[in-house]
Amino acid sequence: MIQVKNNTSGMKLTLAVTSILWLKTVIVCFVGFNLSIQSVFDSVLVLTNSIGSLLLIMGLSFYFGNKVNRFLLFVLYLLGTGILYADLLYYRFYIDFVTLPILFQFDNVGGLSASTIELMSPWDALLFIDIFIAGWLMLKTKSILTVQKQSKSKYITVAAGFVVLTIFFGLIKSVHLFSASYDREQMVKSLGPLNYHVYDIALGLKAPLERLLVTEADAVALQEHLQQKDTKRTDLFGIAKGKNIVLITLESTQDFVINQKVNGEEVTPFLNELIKDSFYFNQLYDQTAQGKTSDAEFMIDTSLYPLASGSVFVRRPENTYYSLPKILKENHYYSATFHGNVSTFWNRDVMYKALGYEQFYSKEDYIVTEENSVNYGLKDSPFFIQSVEYLKDLPQPYYAKFLTLTNHFPFLLDEKDMFIAPAETSEGVVNRYVTTVRYLDKSIETFFEKLKEEGKYENTMFVLVGDHYGISEKYEEGLRELLNEEDSIVNQVKHQQIPLIIHVPGHDGETITTQGGEIDIRPTLLHLLGIEIDDRYSFGHNLFTRTGDHPVVFRDGSFISENYMYKDNRCYNKVDGQPVAMHQCEPYLDIVRQELSLSDNIIFQDVLRFMVEEK
16 A cells, blocks of 8 residues: 655645546536537636636545545545536436426436436446546555645635636626526536536525515516517407317427428328418427426416526416416416326426416326326327316316327337337437327327317317427437438527417418417417407517517527527527627627516516416
8 A cells, every 4th residue: 555654645635536527527528518619718618617616625525624534535526426427417318407406306307217218328437437546546545644734725725716717717708607697508618517506506595585585666667578568460369269278288399290201101190281270380499498398388378488497387386477377267268287197297286276277187187007108197199088078077168288298208109009110210219209209199180089079179279389399409310310401500490499280170271480489379379369468477479470570589598580590609690500790699689688587587586476466
């Protein structure tokens, strides 16, 4: 064993172990995370931004004594590696970074399941080999590893200095770094993964206090912006007045599946036929964040943006909301929601009450067996078939929302439920996705047939909308193979499109190319229902009158406008995807920051409790 002969050995060991963890962090940032490196300065930031925080954390092993605690040093090293790997796994599918709220919602994003295993790679073993090197270094030093008080002071000063410089250079990179903290890629690129997590924890601790500090006067200050009205009418105003509403969220369904063929067979033959007699919006974008389906539900019902971190369903279920069920109740509608999973998933049993739903049919209300369930719950076909019986008993007119489940990552399906052969790309996930989308399409066809048999079709407006992407960027190479497309920023943004189909029996179909997002669905439906509301308290626009000069805003701060796109902190021409000067995007970025900030204030401060009279 190595015999320690001076009191600097403890410091040397700590620096050696910290250096290994720093090197691993840098490699993961450059290789594992698809960070947008646009300049040498960006590279320098990634190389240096983790140094200070790692030094401080690993230095905890000697902060409280005059020697290094080998056991604590090793535990800290394991913890650092674990956080890094958790970030990597989460990033691989969501192209995003773990936040504190999402950790408390672990089961809602899949937990440790087949989804997680799908994201692992044999190369991941390389992330853990260095643990043995670090362990060997600690065991090799048998003697007491002392650290002088003076050395500790210098160590802390240098480490803190690196943290301060990291923040300074991060603000040079982006003056809106902290005010636009929803741009997590920018945060990680500028501050490093560990500093980002520390800041995220601080935001999480601050959030509960915001509601306590707001006053009615603060709420009144927001009213002018929130009460903007969509005053334009079209000939379609009120064409669905008094009709029942059936809204179906198409789990993980992206717009590219519409009219798409695989090996000569249509992926969505029923939906393709349905859109011929429907309003089909082919440029509607997925605006969800970490809450995924729950975010889509929230936007449709409230026309507010989702939270950047976690889900409103979990973080703010006690708030007052001016929701679609409440607006419809004022117009004598009964609201119910149907879901083939447990009622507590994404805290729906609590949140649905806050949104004003009067009835929630969940897994407990269905006959669920091992044979008729897969992945996250009841398969879509038995779900719809059993739901028809409940639908017959609802008071009319009603608003009935149905959440499908089968088309969920990692897209597992029994062979007997496959109505189309898997695709033949290099990505198994993409190949299976085709089969589960086809199953979903068949299930909806069965649902429509049942409703017609029961006389529930003619007097109903049907709304079908994809809730969020199914094929993440991790699997986009396979998607490009399927669609025979090149890799371009234009195609990447196009893949964010989800279908919106509004079917009003007896009315002609029309394909509408207006750009919009899920946040625009509520005012669009109200327009068709002939319902005007005095106070919008929201940010959505009627898709029949929406103008191109207002950007479609995404939760990470990116946007798409009539002529430009902003993604990964770059401004692009929307048509050809070529980078353009940032000043072209700045006016839209001001709108993005304002709307996201106001929406967050409404949610975190529960502003609507001062404005909406609960009934």
